[in-house]
Amino acid sequence: MSGLCGWFSREPAALPISQMAAPLWRFDNAPLRTATHSAGSVALAAGPDCARMYHEDGLLIAMWGERVDGLAQLWRSHGAQACAALTGAFAFAILDERRGEAFLAIDRSGTRPLCYQLVGRTLVFASSADSLIQHPGVCRDISAQAIYNYLYFHNVPSPDSIYKGQRRLQPGEYVHFRSGRLERGRYWKIQFHERETLGFAQLKDEFLDTVRASVRASLGGQGAGAFLSGGTDSSTIAAMLGQAGGNRARTYSIGFDVPGYDELDYARLVARHFDLDHHERYVGAGDVAEAVPRIAAVFDQPFGNASAVPAYYCAQMARDDGVLRLLGGDGGDELFGGNERYARQALFALYEKIPSALRQLLIEPLLFRLGGRLDIGLVNKARSYVEQALVPLPARLETYNLLQCYGGKNVLDPELFAQIDPSAPLDALTRWYWQTAGCSQLNQMLALDMQYTLADNDLPKVNRACELAGVEAAFPLLGDAVVAFSARLRPCDKLKGTKLRHFFKQALRETLPRAVINKKKHGFGLPFGHWLQTDDRLRALAYDSLSDLKGRHIVRADFVDELLSHKVAEHPAYHGTMVWVLMMLEQWHAQRRHGGPAASTQTRTGHEPRTCRQ
The missing domain is CATH 3.60.20.10 (Aminohydrolase, N-terminal nucleophile (Ntn) domain)
Known part of the structure; x- marks a missing residue:
C-alpha cells in the first residue's frame, strides 16, 4: 500500500x-x-x-x-x-x-x-x-x-x-x-455549474482532450495496463491508454462461468476493436474461498463489497504479466450520470411535479383507501410508485437496504443494539446530500455518490485489491480536470429523460463499438449466492465464519440460524449478500486474531480495555 x-x-x-x-x-x-x-x-x-x-x-x-x-x-x-x-x-x-x-x-x-x-x-x-x-x-x-x-x-x-x-x-x-x-x-468541494452554454462539438473536443490528458498523466512513467470490463468507462480508458503509450495497451478481464454474470464477450469485442494486448481469467468458487482470508487481511476496516475478489485476481494477473500500475474506469458513473438509480429517481421526481392538491385530494385517497381494497396489478404498481415517491431523498435510495429490511433489532445482539443509533447512517446520508442544496436532484445524487459510492467503497476496493496483488491503481476519470469538466455539464447532458450518460455516450459514439455504447450497465458482480448453493468448500467457509461470528456477541444467533437454514435457500442472490457481509466481518476479526496486523485488537465491542484513552 x-x-x-x-x-x-x-x-x-x-x-x-x-x-x-x-x-x-x-x-x-x-x-x-x-x-x-x-x-x-x-x-x-x-x-x-x-x-x-x-x-x-x-x-x-x-x-x-x-x-x-x-x-x-x-x-x-x-x-x-x-x-x-x-x-x-x-x-x-x-x-x-x-x-x-x-x-x-x-x-x-x-x-x-x-x-x-x-x-x-x-x-x-x-x-x-x-x-x-x-x-x-x-x-x-x-x-x-x-x-x-x-x-x-x-x-x-x-x-x-x-x-x-x-x-x-x-x-x-x-x-x-x-x-x-x-x-x-x-479546502475543496465540487461546485456544479448547471447552465453550460457551449455547443456539443466544442464540449466533445474538450472532453476527449481532457480525458486523454488525464490518462497520460496516470501512466506514472512505467508500463501500465488497464482493467477492462467491457463497459463504457473501462473501454474508454483502454482505448486512450493505447494512444498514450504508443504500444498495444495491455488489458485484463475477469469472467464467471455462471449465466448472467459473465461479460467477457464485451471485453473481447473491445480488445479486437482497439487491437489490445488482452488477458482474461475465469474465477470460480474455489478461487473465492482461497481469496477471502487474504481480502479480509488487506483491508484495515471491515469491507463487504464482494467485487474486491475479481478485482484482486485481475490485478494479480496483471502483476504476473509484469504490469505494476493498473488504470481503472471508476468515477465515470458518478461524474456523468451512469447509475440506474439516477433514472429511477428521476421517474419518482415526476410525481412531485403534480399539483399537491391533486395528489392529496384525489390520487392518494383513491390509491390508499379505495385502491387498498383492490388486488389489481396495475393499481398495486401505482400504489407502490406513490408510496416510494412520498419518501424524500436520500432516504428513498435506501428503500431496499438489507439491514433495514431485516430490522436492526432482529439482526444485532441486544447488548450491541443498545449502544447504537439506528438513524445515524441515514442522518449522515441526508447531511451530505443537502450540502449541495440548490443544485438539481441529479447533481445532489452525484455528489452523494462521490463520497459514499466512490471514496468509501469503489476506490478502497480497487486500491486494496491492487495492493494485495502488488500493483498500484490509478483512476484517470477522477483527474481534477475531468471532475471540473463534468461539473460544468447541464443535468440533462448527464441524464436525458431516463437515458443515462447522454453526453458521455454521444461524445464517444465515434470511438467505442456501438454494442458497448448501447449495452446496459452490468458491473463486476460476483455470483456468490449461486456458489453458496453449489460449492461445498465455499459454503463451508461461509457457514463456519458465521458460526464463529455468533460467539462475538455482534449478531443474534437466531438470525444467523434463520439466514442459513431458510432465507438463503429461498433467494440465494438476495440473502447471500448478507451472508457475504457477515462472513467478511468475521474474517476481518479472525485475520487480526491469528497473526494479522492488529492481532491484539479488542474485538468484544461491549468492553472497554484499560489501555483505551480518548
Whole structure:
C-alpha cells in the first residue's frame, strides 16, 4: 500500500516509528524510509511509493502520491490554504516544529486515505488504521456504531473508523493541529455549474482532450495496463491508454462461468476493436474461498463489497504479466450520470411535479383507501410508485437496504443494539446530500455518490485489491480536470429523460463499438449466492465464519440460524449478500486474531480495555 504515518507532540514517545510503519507495506516488503526529530516527539515515516521527504529547519513533510517539491514553500506562504494549489491523488503530513503545528490533507476524490486520533496532546496519524493502532496511546476498542454502519453500507464510511476515537479524512478535507487543538476543515468541494452554454462539438473536443490528458498523466512513467470490463468507462480508458503509450495497451478481464454474470464477450469485442494486448481469467468458487482470508487481511476496516475478489485476481494477473500500475474506469458513473438509480429517481421526481392538491385530494385517497381494497396489478404498481415517491431523498435510495429490511433489532445482539443509533447512517446520508442544496436532484445524487459510492467503497476496493496483488491503481476519470469538466455539464447532458450518460455516450459514439455504447450497465458482480448453493468448500467457509461470528456477541444467533437454514435457500442472490457481509466481518476479526496486523485488537465491542484513552 505504501503511505505515511507518524505523530506530533510535545511529549516524546517510546515507540519506534518503524513499528508503527510496518503494517503500511506488509504485503510488498519494500524498504522503509523514516525521519525523526526532537527525541521522538515529532516523527514521520513514508513508504517507498511516497515522494522524497522534506526535512529542514524544523519542518518535516511527506507526501504520498505527488512530488513533495514546492509544498514547503506553499506551507510557509499560504499555511492551511497550501493544499488548495495541489492536484492529483495525494495524502500528506506537514509537521512544523517552529510554528508548533501539524497539518494533514488528502486529495479531492479521497483516493489516498488518512486516519488520525488525538491522544491527549499528541496527534497520531497514518494511511491505515492497522498502522495507527500500533501507537501505544491509540484506542483499539471496536465501535458498536461502526459495526452497525458496516452492516448498513457494507463498509465503514468516513469520517468514522471501525475503532473508537479514530477519524478519517473525507475528500477535499484537512486537519490542522495547533495549540493542542484540532481543527477540521474542507479546502475543496465540487461546485456544479448547471447552465453550460457551449455547443456539443466544442464540449466533445474538450472532453476527449481532457480525458486523454488525464490518462497520460496516470501512466506514472512505467508500463501500465488497464482493467477492462467491457463497459463504457473501462473501454474508454483502454482505448486512450493505447494512444498514450504508443504500444498495444495491455488489458485484463475477469469472467464467471455462471449465466448472467459473465461479460467477457464485451471485453473481447473491445480488445479486437482497439487491437489490445488482452488477458482474461475465469474465477470460480474455489478461487473465492482461497481469496477471502487474504481480502479480509488487506483491508484495515471491515469491507463487504464482494467485487474486491475479481478485482484482486485481475490485478494479480496483471502483476504476473509484469504490469505494476493498473488504470481503472471508476468515477465515470458518478461524474456523468451512469447509475440506474439516477433514472429511477428521476421517474419518482415526476410525481412531485403534480399539483399537491391533486395528489392529496384525489390520487392518494383513491390509491390508499379505495385502491387498498383492490388486488389489481396495475393499481398495486401505482400504489407502490406513490408510496416510494412520498419518501424524500436520500432516504428513498435506501428503500431496499438489507439491514433495514431485516430490522436492526432482529439482526444485532441486544447488548450491541443498545449502544447504537439506528438513524445515524441515514442522518449522515441526508447531511451530505443537502450540502449541495440548490443544485438539481441529479447533481445532489452525484455528489452523494462521490463520497459514499466512490471514496468509501469503489476506490478502497480497487486500491486494496491492487495492493494485495502488488500493483498500484490509478483512476484517470477522477483527474481534477475531468471532475471540473463534468461539473460544468447541464443535468440533462448527464441524464436525458431516463437515458443515462447522454453526453458521455454521444461524445464517444465515434470511438467505442456501438454494442458497448448501447449495452446496459452490468458491473463486476460476483455470483456468490449461486456458489453458496453449489460449492461445498465455499459454503463451508461461509457457514463456519458465521458460526464463529455468533460467539462475538455482534449478531443474534437466531438470525444467523434463520439466514442459513431458510432465507438463503429461498433467494440465494438476495440473502447471500448478507451472508457475504457477515462472513467478511468475521474474517476481518479472525485475520487480526491469528497473526494479522492488529492481532491484539479488542474485538468484544461491549468492553472497554484499560489501555483505551480518548
